[in-house]
Amino acid sequence: MKKTINTYFKRQTNAAPLAVFRVFFGFLMCVSIIRFWSKGWINSLYIEPEFHFSYYGFEWIQPLGSFTYVLFVVCGISALIVALGYKYRLAILVFFLSFTYIELMDKTTYLNHYYFVSVISFMMLFLPCNAQFSLDAIVKKKSYENIPNWTIDSLKLMLGIVYFYAGLTKINSDWLFRAMPLKLWLKSKYDLPIIGQTIMQQDWFHFLMSWGGMFYDLSIPFLLLYKKTRSFAFVLVIGFHMATRILFPIGMFPYIMIFSTLLFFDSNVHNRILKIFRRILKAIKFKSLNLNTNLIQIYYYRAHKRLYFVIICFLFLQLIIPWRSLLYPGELFWNEQGYRFSWRVMLMEKAGSANFKIVDSITKKYFYVDNNDFLTSVQQKQMSFQPDMILEYGHYLGNHFKSQGHKNVAVFVESYVSLNGRLSQQFIDPNINLMELEDTFKHKHWINPLNDEIKGF
């Protein structure tokens, strides 16, 4: 057993796949940052709001005022340098830190695919993605032909986890037996040409997409691993992600996933891609940077043992973190305890409204808060159905009115939430003073239970 493990970690493979992955990843990240900037989101999401929702334990991470733009510049440039493979470790470290900082600035914008980027860039810190086809190789005049096989496998495993877990979480009664929330979303796409007024409105199509989506997510890692089905699987990957691109406002994620799954192909494919890259570079007169000759080809890159120890621990964590929701009683979709960071994607159409009431606990005089005075509409929307955000905002309001000289401030919330087409019901216990609660990882007993049961993961 030990022997097989040892030989596994010694096994070598061609370095091209990681090089191609690095180039695409860096390039796409740079494009994402530019896209984010050009849409004005830096301003509307990080500078305009006067209050930001923090992650537990990361309250010290806040937007930096107009320096937030500098942060994005750093992030974008480091992504580009990652693509070029120059001072790779430093570049990917800077990228990982700046990107993760951006992500942690406000919980409102939590997206699984941002988390995915953080996860992947953390792993890349420990992987020799600059072994070939990189400025580092040119500068050091050292190019590695082969790298340890586990380095590529670890990324494949991570991708597999993302897909497989996304599939597992779709095994629930709303998704499979009510075709929710896809039914609502697809029906509202009536303005698509041809399909909008026809199949998008059909019951069978909503179920087909729900079940198909589940089977797709569960099986795609295996189909990609198995050589005979790989090309077919890749076609599925492209089809699936392009469909999501057309149907949903999903940003750069489809492209990131499509290029990531290239990792499953063997090195011939990647060497061909590298050849294309070289040809492009030649065409744009990068002759001075001769990428083929004068380099010492070293056939084996030796990774430090500690590196794979880090990666193993990290992957182990990735395998168990999504299951933490099992530790909580009650309906996961409703309470959202352990919902984030577990590849639960597109599972809920949730909307809410939350009216905060500031009460003088002695005189019982009260008034309602106009949320527009404190939050942007994006923040209001997200806050209205996520208990931890409701609590955090409640505390913010309480402290705000205390500092304004109000006495005996108690904060109550009248909130209603509708989940996957169910009639809305009261969400947070309206008789609980939010100021007396602390956000913890314990079960939030102050959430009214959902009057229904959703079976499954």
Next chain:
Amino acid sequence: MFKKYILYINLLFLISVSFSCTDSSQSNENLVDNFDRQSLLINITDNIILPAFEDFKEKIEVLEQSVSTFSNDLDLASLEQVQSHWIEAYKTWQYIEMFNLGKAEEIYYIQKMNTYPATISKIENNINSGSYNLETNNNNWVAQGFPTLDYLLFGIEDNVTNTLLFYQNNDNIAHLEYLKDVVSQMVSITELVHQDWILTRDIFVSSSDNSATSSLNTLTNDFIYYFEKGLRTNKFGIPSGVFSGDNTRSSKVEAYYNSNVSKLLSLEALNAVKNFFIGQSYNSTSSGKSLKDYIEYMTEDSVLTSAITTKFDQSNELIEGLNDNFVSQINSNNSLMIAVFNKLQEGVILLKTDMLSVLSISVDYIDADGD
């Protein structure tokens, strides 16, 4: 073995997709989306918005006419005529206020017509200085429109006889001029907006896609906004003090100086909201495609729609039980005002939370990626 199974399942899935696609193109008839959003827009525009504007324009012109008669005759009969025409126009206005889009939004029509309470010092200042611009200066929203007429017709003196004496007094000729100016401003911006509705009607009803700027989404968002702000907050919330720590603000009721009509106006507003929701024509009791039908198409039942109409009906019942005069109501028993606010709030929740969620209407101000 396992992999093979998965492969088969996937192949099956792909084949079924491709088959069903060809199916649908062959037998289009029974697969066509059976909810026609354009007919909803046509119904709302042709049977609700346009006739309401038509009627309102007429009423506001009648009001202008009677103001002009009054300024010539300066007698009791013509003053009473002005007052009653003001009430008629104000009632009809309740069917207009929710349509804050297109030209109306562009020229701040709603704000100019009905920002209340009016600011007396601002009005008197304008009158004394004689130089004011009702058109562009948004400081003047509080010195024009229905609330300003309310002050000039009912608030300047405590009864109609004294009001008549006031205007008969030559020293107050500037007030009379201001009255005329305010009304003619109301007429001209109403004509502008009405004209624009006629001109853009075809474009408006054909924009039925689901995007932030499409007609359907703007209308829906405006409808909810009006229900929450125009009806719930302005007519009940602010005067009853729910936003100001239990201190009632009776001076903030709509038509404060002639507050005998405050209940009448809010009943009209609620009726306008309900008719819009169920698609009932402005001029008759017939109804066409509406948001209600659209929700029922999406949810495949009437649970949500009947919950919403029930809230409308219950609100109506609660308002009926109030004093005609909201100032008296607030001073005698404010809790009944708050009860209406709470009931309307229950409606807001259903509209904002359930309805928007079910319709998957993109909200105009939200722009970010999802996953």
